[in-house]
Amino acid sequence: xxxxIRLLCVVVLCWISSECAARKDTSQTKNAETDIFKxxxxxxDSAKYRDAITLFKKxxxxxPDYTEAFNKIAFAKxxxxxxxxxxxxxxxxxxxxxxxxxxxxTFAILYYETKKFKEAKATMDSAFKLNADDHELHYYQxxxxxxxxxxxxxxDACNRALDLKPKFLDVKFLKGEIRFAMKDYAYCVKxxxxxxxxxxxxxxxYDAYRTRAKARFExxxxxxxxxxxxVFLEAFPEDEPALVSRxxxxxxxxxxxxxxxxxxxxxxxxxxxxxxxxxRGVAKGENKQFVEALKDFDYSxxxxxxxxxxxxxxxxxxxxxxxxxxxxxxxxxxxSLGDEMxxxxxxxxxxx
Numbered sequence: 117x118x119x120x121i122r123l124l125c126v127v128v129l130c131w132i133s134s135e136c137a138a139r140k141d142t143s144q145t146k147n148a149e150t151d152i153f154k155x156x157x158x159x160x161d162s163a164k165y166r167d168a169i170t171l172f173k174k175x176x177x178x179x180p181d182y183t184e185a186f187n188k189i190a191f192a193k194x195x196x197x198x199x200x201x202x203x204x205x206x207x208x209x210x211x212x213x214x215x216x217x218x219x220x221x222t223f224a225i226l227y228y229e230t231k232k233f234k235e236a237k238a239t240m241d242s243a244f245k246l247n248a249d250d251h252e253l254h255y256y257q258x259x260x261x262x263x264x265x266x267x268x269x270x271x272d273a274c275n276r277a278l279d280l281k282p283k284f285l286d287v288k289f290l291k292g293e294i295r296f297a298m299k300d301y302a303y304c305v306k307x308x309x310x311x312x313x314x315x316x317x318x319x320x321x322y323d324a325y326r327t328r329a330k331a332r333f334e335x336x337x338x339x340x341x342x343x344x345x346x347v348f349l350e351a352f353p354e355d356e357p358a359l360v361s362r363x364x365x366x367x368x369x370x371x372x373x374x375x376x377x378x379x380x381x382x383x384x385x386x387x388x389x390x391x392x393x394x395x396r397g398v399a400k401g402e403n404k405q406f407v408e409a410l411k412d413f414d415y416s417x418x419x420x421x422x423x424x425x426x427x428x429x430x431x432x433x434x435x436x437x438x439x440x441x442x443x444x445x446x447x448x449x450x451x452s453l454g455d456e457m458x459x460x461x462x463x464x465x466x467x468x
Contacts, residue, residue, distance in 0.1 A: 149178040153185055163319075165192040183209045187218040191225070199230050217246040221253050228256055236260055251280035255287050262290065267298045285311055289324050296327050304331040322351050326358065333361070338368040356385045360392055367399050375399040390419035394426045401433050409433050424455035435465065 156171035172189035176182050186209035193202035203226060209219040220243040227236035240257055247253070258273035271294055277287045288311035295304035308328040315321055329344035345362035349355065363378030379396035382389065397412030413430035417423055427450035434443035444466035450458035 149175040149182060149185070152178070153182070153188070156185075157188060160188065160192055160195075163195070165195045168192045169196075181212045183213040183216055184218065186212070187216070187222050190222050194222070194226055194229055197229075199226060202226050215246070217243060220246065221250060224253065225256055228260055233260060233263065249280060251277045251284055251287075254280065255284065255290070258287065258290055258294075262294055262297070265297075267294050270294050283314060285314060285321070288314070289321055292324060292327055292331075296331055299334075301331040301334045304328070305335065305337075320347075320351075322348050329361065329365075333365055336368075338365045341365045342369065342371075354385055356382045356389070356392075359385070360389070360395065363392075363399070364395055367395065367402065370402070372399040372402045376403075388419060390416040390423055390426065393419070394423065394429060397426075397433070398429055401429070401436070406433050406437050410437075422453050424450045424453035424458070427453070428455055428458055428461070431461070440465075 152171050152175040156168045156175065159165070159168035159171065169189055169192050172185050172192065175185045176189070179185070186205045190202040190205040190209070193199070193205065202222075206219050206223050206226065209216060213219070220239055224236050224239035224243055227233070227239055236256075237260060240253060240260070243250075243253055254273050254277035258270045258277065261267075261270035261273055271291065274287050274291045274294070277284055281287075288307060292304050292308035292311060295301075295307055305328055308324050308331070311321070312324055312328070315324070325344045325347045329341045329348065332338070332341035332344065342362060342365045345358055345365065349358050349362065352358065359378045359382040363375040363382065366372070366375035366378065376396055376399045379392050379399065382392045383396070386392070393412040393416035397409040397416065400406075400409035400412060410430065410433055413426050413433065416426040417430070420426070427446040431443040431446035431450070434440075434446065444462065447458045447462050447466060451462060
């Protein structure tokens with residue numbers, strides 16, 4: 117082959133090769149922002165919000181008018197309570213695409229999380245006009261109604277969300293909270309039991325156990341209430357109200373020593389809570405530790421001078437200690453404070 121022709125062939129082949137390589141690189145990078153966006157969305161679904169934000173920023177750097185990325189990064193920032201950052205991103209999204217549904221929905225969520233409830237409702241209403249079939253928006257509407265104590269309307273909103281997404285766990289947990297607020301304790305237990313069954317073991321909702329424990333206490337199911345408090349306290353061993361509540365349940369199942377241990381732990385965390393001393397006094401009284409029980413009731417009343425329940429409980433210990441006059445004085449004090457049980461006890465034990 118002629119050297120000139122051979123050289124020309126080499127040049128042409130090199131040009132073709134480089135052109136193909138360039139095209140290949142272009143095809144790989146053409147939708148880079150979309151690939152990054154999808155990866156970031158997966159991180160949001162896994163609650164890895166800060167990592168997601170980093171990727172969303174990369175996508176926006178490649179495509180500065182990426183409305184969807186601005187909406188999603190705003191949502192992630194809401195989750196980490198960077199509310200100012202979220203608002204800035206949403207404003208950027210709306211500048212690019214005015215009347216964008218996702219922007220309005222996320223703004224509604226932002227208003228809700230920052231307790232701007234009037235603005236949240238108005239923005240939700242506008243968003244629903246654009247899309248009435250978004251399960252997440254119905255969920256936040258339910259939360260807004262729940263906070264406003266419109267419980268029946270909140271349940272309706274929850275049911276609409278579940279119609280759209282039957283396995284929406286956050287809605288199921290919310291329904292349990294609503295039922296508890298409505299004092300529908302049996303329904304509360306049922307709702308939360310169903311939700312807990314569907315809950316992934318890797319990310320338990322401990323608030324569900326706490327609410328179910330409270331509902332079970334109200335229903336008199338003290339043993340199972342203790343079991344729920346056990347789960348909650350294993351995760352949060354220094355939650356003082358939970359220790360007090362479990363101790364109260366233990367009194368009801370006659371585990372008085374266990375109750376005393378819970379109240380000891382609660383008092384160590386907060387030595388100024390009169391409720392802990394009152395309940396510990398009850399548990400000690402059940403264990404016939406009358407002197408120690410009286411000390412707890414005395415201190416409970418010292419901390420809260422108008423604690424009617426503590427006066428009634430101290431009266432019971434005084435009766436057991438043959439101090440009838442002291443017991444009746446305590447019952448009269450409790451009666452003056454409006455305790456309904458006190459008057460019945462006075463009629464039975466102090467009128468003769």
